[in-house]
Amino acid sequence: MTGGLTAAQIARCEDDGFVFPIDILTRDEAKTCHQLYRDALRLSAEHDQNLVNVKGHLVLKWIADLARDARILDAVESVLGPNILCWTTNFFVKEPGDRTFVSWHQDATYWGLGGQQICSAWLAFTPSNRESGCMRVIPGSHRKLVPHADTFDDRNLLSRGQEISVEVDEDNAVDIELEPGQMSLHHVQIVHGSDSNNSPLPRIGFVIRYISTEVEQTTGFRDSAMLVRGEDRFGHFDLETAPTSDFDPNALAHLDELREKRRQILYREVS
Ligand SMILES: O=C(O)CCC(=O)C(=O)O
Numbered sequence: 403m404t405g406g407l408t409a410a411q412i413a414r415c416e417d418d419g420f421v422f423p424i425d426i427l428t429r430d431e432a433k434t435c436h437q438l439y440r441d442a443l444r445l446s447a448e449h450d451q452n453l454v455n456v457k458g459h460l461v462l463k464w465i466a467d468l469a470r471d472a473r474i475l476d477a478v479e480s481v482l483g484p485n486i487l488c489w490t491t492n493f494f495v496k497e498p499g500d501r502t503f504v505s506w507h508q509d510a511t512y513w514g515l516g517g518q519q520i521c522s523a524w525l526a527f528t529p530s531n532r533e534s535g536c537m538r539v540i541p542g543s544h545r546k547l548v549p550h551a552d553t554f555d556d557r558n559l560l561s562r563g564q565e566i567s568v569e570v571d572e573d574n575a576v577d578i579e580l581e582p583g584q585m586s587l588h589h590v591q592i593v594h595g596s597d598s599n600n601s602p603l604p605r606i607g608f609v610i611r612y613i614s615t616e617v618e619q620t621t622g623f624r625d626s627a628m629l630v631r632g633e634d635r636f637g638h639f640d641l642e643t644a645p646t647s648d649f650d651p652n653a654l655a656h657l658d659e660l661r662e663k664r665r666q667i668l669y670r671e672v673s
Contacts, residue, residue, distance in 0.1 A: 419544030
């Protein structure tokens with residue numbers, strides 16, 4: 403490990419359940435990532451599939467490289483310790499005027515993962531601010547899970563449109579404003595959401611879900627993840643392999659299988 407969070411940042415993450423901004427990519431790198439994302443969408447359409455938004459790191463090398471970037475992992479290691487799996491990658495994209503949003507929710511409610519050593523790294527490819535619909539969080543809300551209900555709203559970027567069914571004190575919300583190339587980390591139980599993009603620019607966030615190798619999938623479904631740092635002495639997850647080239651047919655076949663398993667976990671009945 404070369405960098406990592408400062409003691410003050412680690413303390414903030416423990417107290418508040420999130421920390422930002424963390425400088426990761428240069429502006430030029432962020433711009434390149436934005437272009438790679440656009441290219442990936444086009445190529446994905448040519449393969450007649452959505453290969454980008456869920457676990458894209460299994461079929462596109464640049465996404466896998468980003469999920470294993472030492473600058474990101476150094477920060478994540480400060481929070482999770484040295485043995486780290488990537489559980490999934492997602493893109494949260496709001497084009498100008500598309501009116502999409504993310505309802506207030508806690509990730510832990512639906513993921514079926516047991517333990518607290520789970521965090522999301524949210525990396526901005528484009529400006530993410532109040533106007534463009536940046537992520538918003540409620541400090542300290544990671545200490546307790548609250549009830550949720552599914553809405554399946556088309557404009558909600560979450561899989562089930564899941565939202566918190568008790569009142570959220572929005573007066574306390576913190577706007578996670580990030581410049582392109584900056585990142586935030588958030589705890590799996592933090593209450594978070596985001597409003598629509600009212601800016602003229604796209605708002606593109608690449609999110610990597612990291613877990614310590616100690617974490618277990620508690621739903622009874624066998625789950626998979628990719629070892630990105632350290633070693634796995636627990637074997638709680640089937641280990642995924644990073645692609646050596648883009649859209650390798652074997653990787654594509656495997657992606658379908660793994661996504662189906664993940665779908666079963668995310669759409670299971672939650673009490
Ligand atoms: O990108 C957003 O606005 C929300 C992201 C989110 O819900 C998450 O990363 O867990």
